[in-house]
Structure formats: C-alpha cells, structure tokens
Amino acid sequence: MLLRFTKMHGLGNDFMVLDLVSQHAHILPKHAKQWGDRHTGVGFDQLLLVEPPTNPDVDFRYRIFNSDGSEVEQCGNGARCFARFVLDKRLTMKRQIRVETTGGIIELDVRADGQISVNMGAPILEPARIPFQADSQALSYDVDVNGTTIALAAVSMGNPHAVLRVDDVSTAPVHTLGPVLEHHPRFPQRVNVGFVQVLDRQHAKLRVWERGAGETQACGTGACAAAVAAISQGWMDSPLQLELPGGRLFIEWAGPGHPVMMTGPAVRVYEGQVRL
Numbered sequence: 001m002l003l004r005f006t007k008m009h010g011l012g013n014d015f016m017v018l019d020l021v022s023q024h025a026h027i028l029p030k031h032a033k034q035w036g037d038r039h040t041g042v043g044f045d046q047l048l049l050v051e052p053p054t055n056p057d058v059d060f061r062y063r064i065f066n067s068d069g070s071e072v073e074q075c076g077n078g079a080r081c082f083a084r085f086v087l088d089k090r091l092t093m094k095r096q097i098r099v100e101t102t103g104g105i106i107e108l109d110v111r112a113d114g115q116i117s118v119n120m121g122a123p124i125l126e127p128a129r130i131p132f133q134a135d136s137q138a139l140s141y142d143v144d145v146n147g148t149t150i151a152l153a154a155v156s157m158g159n160p161h162a163v164l165r166v167d168d169v170s171t172a173p174v175h176t177l178g179p180v181l182e183h184h185p186r187f188p189q190r191v192n193v194g195f196v197q198v199l200d201r202q203h204a205k206l207r208v209w210e211r212g213a214g215e216t217q218a219c220g221t222g223a224c225a226a227a228v229a230a231i232s233q234g235w236m237d238s239p240l241q242l243e244l245p246g247g248r249l250f251i252e253w254a255g256p257g258h259p260v261m262m263t264g265p266a267v268r269v270y271e272g273q274v275r276l
C-alpha cells in the first residue's frame with residue numbers, strides 16, 4: 001500500500017510525519033530504520049506517527065521513532081512539527097492542542113505569529129526515573145569514562161539527557177564523547193548528550209548528540225534539559241535563548257516542579273508517498 005507523508009523540520013531537526021488518523025497502517029521499527037536512511041530511504045532524524053488518542057482528555061497520540069528504529073518517549077522539535085501538521089491537514093481546528101506521547105501529555109499552542117509554544121511538562125530529576133544509575137539525586141554527577149572523570153547533569157524530559165558544560169561548542173567532543181556517553185552503562189536506556197556553552201545569564205550555545213540519531217541540527221528536549229541544568233546550577237536565568245546549529249529556541253522554566261516552556265518554529269518541506 002502507498003502511504004502519504006509530509007517531510008518537516010524544526011530548526012533542521014528533520015522528520016517524516018505520517019497521518020495515521022486518515023490512513024491505517026501498522027508501522028514497525030524496521031520501517032523507521034528503512035525510511036530513515038538518507039541514501040536509500042526518505043532520510044530523517046525521527047519518524048513521527050500521528051494517531052487518534054487513546055485517552056478522551058487529549059486530542060491526538062503522537063509516537064516517535066529515531067532513525068535507528070528505536071521508539072522513544074518524547075521529541076520537542078517534533079511536537080512543534082506535529083502541531084503544524086495536524087492544523088495544516090485539518091485534522092483539528094484547535095490552536096491549543098493536547099497530545100499524549102509515551103513520555104506523557106504535552107500541550108501545544110500554535111501562535112498567530114507562526115511560532116509554536118510547547119508545555120513540555122516538569123523535568124524529571126530523580127535518577128531512577130531518568131533512568132541514570134546514582135546513589136542519590138544531585139545537580140551534577142561525576143561519571144568515569146575510560147579513566148577520565150566527566151561532570152554532567154542528568155535530566156529527563158520524558159526522554160533521558162546528559163548535559164555537559166563546555167568552553168566552546170565548536171571544539172566540543174560531540175562525535176567522540178557523545179556516542180561513548182550515549183551507550184554508558186550508567187544510562188540503562190542510553191541517553192541524549194548535550195554540550196552547552198554559556199555566553200551570559202540568558203544566552204547559550206548548544207550541540208546535541210542524540211540517542212538513536214547522532215548529532216542533529218537541533219534537539220528540543222535537549223534544549224529543555226540544558227536549560228534546566230543551567231538554571232539549576234546557577235549558570236543562567238529564565239527566560240533564556242539557546243542557539244543550536246539550526247537556529248534558536250526560547251525556553252522558560254520557573255524551577256523544580258514547574259513545567260518547561262519551549263517556543264520555536266516548525267516548517268513543512270514537501271509531501272511524498274512511500275510504499276509499505
């Protein structure tokens with residue numbers, strides 16, 4: 001069967017989006033891996049599935065697969081593209097949308113200026129729920145990597161993140177330390193790895209090695225996790241701007257127990273069809 005899809009991106013973090021409200025198909029991890037290949041497939045960082053809700057209190061369900069085929073709990077840039085998609089496809093007329101993901105319920109606000117604000121929920125800091133192996137919760141943890149001690153923050157936005165402070169993102173070991181930490185045994189479900197360079201109290205640069213996708217042009221949940229780590233450790237204040245290789249995200253967080261608010265763009269690139 002032929003399936004219609006839309007190719008989209010949020011600051012260069014790119015997605016194949018499938019409407020499984022109007023279309024009916026059983027998508028498997030192998031499809032994400034096959035279609036995610038940038039030479040023999042569509043090519044994307046993540047595959048997003050838009051489905052009817054399983055919960056009467058929300059408008060849709062949205063599932064996320066990395067290009068390595070792994071299904072994950074949350075995707076911030078994908079959430080904005082999801083909101084743009086369901087409006088453009090007239091799957092809803094609402095501009096405030098509640099959607100359930102494996103990582104929890106998030107609320108999206110499609111603003112008149114085209115930017116999309118997402119209530120990403122409160123960050124999870126308890127090690128066991130991230131999950132991250134640690135004797136107790138802390139703002140920063142020392143992790144041994146092949147005999148070298150790495151200081152990092154551990155934060156979940158529904159999906160797990162490690163955040164490291166660096167002096168200069170352009171020389172950060174994203175492609176060497178990133179994959180090693182992604183697979184570190186203290187992160188039993190692997191981890192996304194953010195490298196943040198603080199510029200001042202309200203501006204920073206960020207690069208992210210994503211679990212299951214490698215370095216991406218932007219990572220929404222990574223930006224939220226980096227903001228939580230920077231504010232918690234007294235490096236920065238809310239609201240703040242994070243400059244990623246693909247562009248800027250605006251983050252607000254009022255502290256523990258409060259939700260992280262993320263605002264940014266979502267862009268449609270082209271429509272296509274794939275054969276299942």
Ligand SMILES: N[C@H](CCC[C@H](N)C(=O)O)C(=O)O
Pocket residue numbers: 013045046064066072073074075076077078159160192210211212213216218219220221222
């Ligand atoms: N690679 C992530 C999922 C995509 C997150 C990212 N694209 C975002 O915008 O939040 C993970 O395995 O948890």
